[in-house]
Amino acid sequence: MTHTVFVIFGGIAIVSALLCITRRSPVASALWLVVTLFALAAMFVLLDAQFIAALQVLVYAGAIMVLFLFVIMLLNLGRPGPTDIKGPLGLGVAVALAGAMLFLLRPLGQAALPTSIQLPPGSVAALQQQRGIVGAVANPLFDAYLIPFEIASVLLLAAIVGAVVLAKRKL
Amino acid sequence: MLLNDALVISAILFTLGVAGVLLRRNAIVIFMCVELMLNAVNLTFVALAQTIGVGGQVFVFFVMAVAAAEAAVGLAIILAVYRHKQSVSLQNMNLLKDG
Numbered sequence: 001m002t003h004t005v006f007v008i009f010g011g012i013a014i015v016s017a018l019l020c021i022t023r024r025s026p027v028a029s030a031l032w033l034v035v036t037l038f039a040l041a042a043m044f045v046l047l048d049a050q051f052i053a054a055l056q057v058l059v060y061a062g063a064i065m066v067l068f069l070f071v072i073m074l075l076n077l078g079r080p081g082p083t084d085i086k087g088p089l090g091l092g093v094a095v096a097l098a099g100a101m102l103f104l105l106r107p108l109g110q111a112a113l114p115t116s117i118q119l120p121p122g123s124v125a126a127l128q129q130q131r132g133i134v135g136a137v138a139n140p141l142f143d144a145y146l147i148p149f150e151i152a153s154v155l156l157l158a159a160i161v162g163a164v165v166l167a168k169r170k171l
Numbered sequence: 172m173l174l175n176d177a178l179v180i181s182a183i184l185f186t187l188g189v190a191g192v193l194l195r196r197n198a199i200v201i202f203m204c205v206e207l208m209l210n211a212v213n214l215t216f217v218a219l220a221q222t223i224g225v226g227g228q229v230f231v232f233f234v235m236a237v238a239a240a241e242a243a244v245g246l247a248i249i250l251a252v253y254r255h256k257q258s259v260s261l262q263n264m265n266l267l268k269d270g
Contacts, residue, residue: 006173010180017184017207021191026199033203036184040210043180047173049217052231056213059235064206064242071246072199075253084197084260094193098186105182109175118222127225137228145229152236159240166247169254 006046013039024085027078030068037061048124050133177218184211198249198259202242209238 013036020032037060044053072078086094128136141149188211191204213231220227249259256263 003173003176006176010176013180014183014187017187020207021187021194021200021204026197029200029203033207036207037210040214043177043214044217047177047217047221049220049228049231052213052217052228055232055235059239060206060210064239067242067246068199068203071250075250075259077197077199077259084195084200086194086196090194094190097193098190101189102182102186105186108178108182111175111178113174113219113222119224124221124225136225137232140226140229141232144226145233148233152233155240156236159243163243163247166244167250 002046006043009039009042009046012036013043022085024083025078026072027069030065030072033068034061034065037065048128050128051137172222174218174222177214181211181214181218184208184214196260196262198252198261198264199246201261202245202249206238206242209234 016032016035016039020029020036023029023032037056041053041056041061044050044056085091124136131139185208188204188208191207192201195201195204213234216227216231216234220231252264253259
């Protein structure tokens, strides 16, 4: 059952990603990307990552994609214009390179992890039972990954200042 | 086990992101394709976190923080370029080409 639902959401993600890269209007592309992000959030839930799924909806589908749509509409690019998709040569190169890449990534379908690094099945779910769904992620975040966490806050501050400096006409 | 299906779906999504970057000329759409690639990698991290340990989910948290910072700065750059060139098409960004 879980497997079927997972494959259905994977299919939704792939089809809407395909539509995202082929729609002519940037607004349509952005909205199809939102569908992909929601399907990925559903897959995260099925993979025992409910907190990450909530973050995916809030941060990606909520904040980042709104920023994209905001810029598209600010620049008035939403109206249908001449297509920005490359001609037959560009299409051929893109399809050939993507096909080669998919061919190289094909062993992932049968990849098996060495048993020495695998946890016993259900141990992540057990950890979430014990510490709570947020606690299972928050505990390592504020313990082993504390310094990267603080560096991420400095990075976000730098991004805020950088975005204001770049986008402002005159300081 | 959903691991192998997740890895296959992630590979396909990443490839679609690469194809989108190669196929489009609109800088904003190319940027969205980069976000698609980041999300495909996030799916791999979450799928492996289920088998190897919860550290993968912590890493996805950091990827999201970096992606948010990157989107803010990248879109500000696109805004600045649009103000300069009245276009977001990469065809018009050929300063290094005319010699």
